[in-house]
Amino acid sequence: xxxxxxxxxxxxxxxxxxxxxxxxxxxxxxxxxxxxxxxxxxxxxxxxxxxxxxxxxxxxxxxxxxxxxxxxxxxxxxxxxxxxx
Ligand code: FES
Numbered sequence: 001x002x003x004x005x006x007x008x009x010x011x012x013x014x015x016x017x018x019x020x021x022x023x024x025x026x027x028x029x030x031x032x033x034x035x036x037x038x039x040x041x042x043x044x045x046x047x048x049x050x051x052x053x054x055x056x057x058x059x060x061x062x063x064x065x066x067x068x069x070x071x072x073x074x075x076x077x078x079x080x081x082x083x084x085x
Pocket of ligand 1: 009010011012013014044045046047057058
């Protein structure tokens with residue numbers, strides 16, 4: 001099975017809108033999933049600028065799926081769903 005790649009946006013918009021809490025993922029993911037999931041910090045994913053007013057930052061990408069208004073729980077849920085496939 002291919003590794004799941006998680007990209008946590010650390011661009012300014014995401015960071016200000018709560019992305020700073022997501023830094024925990026860098027500890028939690030390796031502990032919980034070992035080498036099945038890789039987590040990376042990413043520059044602006046280009047999602048926040050589409051419509052600032054209704055921005056759903058912070059954003060995290062789990063492979064090609066976008067998690068909007070991401071929280072640690074939401075991201076772990078998205079990973080679990082993928083692993084269950
Ligand atoms: S700052 Fe996160 S998508 Fe732009």
